[in-house]
Amino acid sequence: MTSVSAATVTLELPSVLRAVAGWRRIELRGRTIGDVLEGAFERTPILRHHMMLDSTTLRPHVLCVLNDSTIPRDQVHSTSLTDGDEILIHQAISGG
Amino acid sequence: MADKVVLCVGTKRGLFLLESNRRRQKWTIKGPFLKGWTVHHALIDTRGTPRLHVAAENFAFAANAFSGGLSGERLKPSETPPQPPDMNAKAKKFAKQYGLDMARRIWLIEPGPAKEKKVLYAGTAPAGLFRSENGGKSWEPVESINKHRTRKDWSPGAGGQSHHSIQLDPHDPSRMYVAISAAGTFRTDDGGKRWKPINTAVAKYVGAPDETTVGTCVHKLRVHPTEPGRLFQQNHVGVYRSDDHGDTWNRIDKGLPYDFGFGLALNPHDPETCYVIPLEPEGYAFRATSGALNVYRAGANGKSWKKLSKGLPQKHAHVSVLRQAMDSDRLKPCGIYFGTGGGQVFVSADEGASWSAAAEYLPPVYSVTAAVV
Numbered sequence: 001m002t003s004v005s006a007a008t009v010t011l012e013l014p015s016v017l018r019a020v021a022g023w024r025r026i027e028l029r030g031r032t033i034g035d036v037l038e039g040a041f042e043r044t045p046i047l048r049h050h051m052m053l054d055s056t057t058l059r060p061h062v063l064c065v066l067n068d069s070t071i072p073r074d075q076v077h078s079t080s081l082t083d084g085d086e087i088l089i090h091q092a093i094s095g096g
Numbered sequence: 097m098a099d100k101v102v103l104c105v106g107t108k109r110g111l112f113l114l115e116s117n118r119r120r121q122k123w124t125i126k127g128p129f130l131k132g133w134t135v136h137h138a139l140i141d142t143r144g145t146p147r148l149h150v151a152a153e154n155f156a157f158a159a160n161a162f163s164g165g166l167s168g169e170r171l172k173p174s175e176t177p178p179q180p181p182d183m184n185a186k187a188k189k190f191a192k193q194y195g196l197d198m199a200r201r202i203w204l205i206e207p208g209p210a211k212e213k214k215v216l217y218a219g220t221a222p223a224g225l226f227r228s229e230n231g232g233k234s235w236e237p238v239e240s241i242n243k244h245r246t247r248k249d250w251s252p253g254a255g256g257q258s259h260h261s262i263q264l265d266p267h268d269p270s271r272m273y274v275a276i277s278a279a280g281t282f283r284t285d286d287g288g289k290r291w292k293p294i295n296t297a298v299a300k301y302v303g304a305p306d307e308t309t310v311g312t313c314v315h316k317l318r319v320h321p322t323e324p325g326r327l328f329q330q331n332h333v334g335v336y337r338s339d340d341h342g343d344t345w346n347r348i349d350k351g352l353p354y355d356f357g358f359g360l361a362l363n364p365h366d367p368e369t370c371y372v373i374p375l376e377p378e379g380y381a382f383r384a385t386s387g388a389l390n391v392y393r394a395g396a397n398g399k400s401w402k403k404l405s406k407g408l409p410q411k412h413a414h415v416s417v418l419r420q421a422m423d424s425d426r427l428k429p430c431g432i433y434f435g436t437g438g439g440q441v442f443v444s445a446d447e448g449a450s451w452s453a454a455a456e457y458l459p460p461v462y463s464v465t466a467a468v469v
Contacts, residue, residue, distance in 0.1 A: 015132060016133060016157065017157060019130055019131075019133065019173070020157070022172075045175065046173050046174070046175055046177075049158050050157040050158045062156050062157070091155070091156035091157075
């Protein structure tokens with residue numbers, strides 16, 4: 001479902017990025033996850049350096065989770081949001 | 097009067113600060129700071145109010161330079177970090193072929209001239225030199241070396257194509273030295289406008305083009321703080337000394353068990369001396385000691401070496417010591433310090449005559465620097 005108006009959502013960073021951003025969790029508005037990330041980058045520009053390869057692609061090993069569901073990397077930018085959504089940024093950790 | 101010695105210990109998982117008084121017998125450990133970040137280098141800039149500068153990366157997030165007060169808390173990242181330049185196509189192909197480290201990272205941060213307290217330099221991988229004029233808030237590339245005419249012949253080493261050494265000439269503010277693996281050593285005499293490769297008579301690595309003025313694998317370069325023109329380098333192949341600002345080099349490793357090593361430290365009160373930790377070369381082991389961990393001190397002109405083993409493990413110590421993980425302080429007698437891949441930090445308060453462990457169970461140590469504050 002595509003939102004027609006901007007949703008109010010929360011964005012939470014992993015602990016290692018809190019050292020960079022100086023915050024852990026903020027509330028932002030946007031129609032898509034891409035909008036929300038842009039809002040976060042506007043507030044804390046250095047986050048773009050740490051999270052993005054280019055304007056729409058997350059770095060490898062950076063994981064975006066929306067309401068407990070992992071969003072495929074190539075869909076992160078365009079995924080629609082609704083009020084109350086929670087976006088978590090994680091490091092993808094693999095191994096055994 | 098400065099009354100505290102602080103070691104900045106960068107590890108695979110965070111930064112630790114080891115503190116002692118001038119006697120340097122008992123050490124307290126603080127940290128980890130920047131928990132979860134790999135700290136490749138950290139130092140205290142003592143030119144004004146002491147400031148901590150840290151080069152760190154995380155496997156998922158990009159490299160950055162952090163700065164802050166000596167508490168280690170509230171380290172602030174750079175707003176415009178160094179952006180390491182690409183390797184050339186030949187170097188990329190070589191790195192891929194041999195599975196060499198291609199990660200973008202900051203290898204070290206060094207303070208600028210004494211009178212320019214806000215100036216800092218940083219070296220990166222792939223090899224780049226960066227300058228900050230605002231205490232690390234933002235960084236600009238030094239293109240005169242980053243786009244040097246010899247860059248086409250710069251090869252990556254096993255640890256990447258790293259710009260790992262930055263040394264200012266203490267007697268001439270317009271002269272500066274840098275060293276890159278695996279390219280070699282360069283000098284500027286005009287404040288960074290032009291850079292001259294200074295690798296004459298230094299052994300080249302296997303496969304380096306015959307005609308190139310680079311092609312040497314310097315592992316660590318240091319300039320002596322009081323003796324004009326005196327340089328030392330620990331190379332992939334040998335230990336070298338220069339008495340003429342690097343125009344010529346003399347190989348001085350005769351008598352060492354191995355000519356291979358990474359760490360290098362100087363005694364600020366004795367320009368004849370350098371300290372190295374010989375390691376078994378690649379292909380034989382894991383670039384580690386052969387079970388006995390020893391520091392060696394050069395005698396006059398490197399004609400003799402003294403093994404310094406008192407207090408160091410002599411059996412089953414299969415650890416490595418990386419190039420940023422060895423340093424000295426400026427006290428008299430000077431302290432010598434190094435960290436290991438096994439998480440130990442060894443300290444000597446008597447110029448290497450005896451050693452003790454100031455920390456034993458840290459994550460693998462990537463860097464050790466000493467400051468008197």
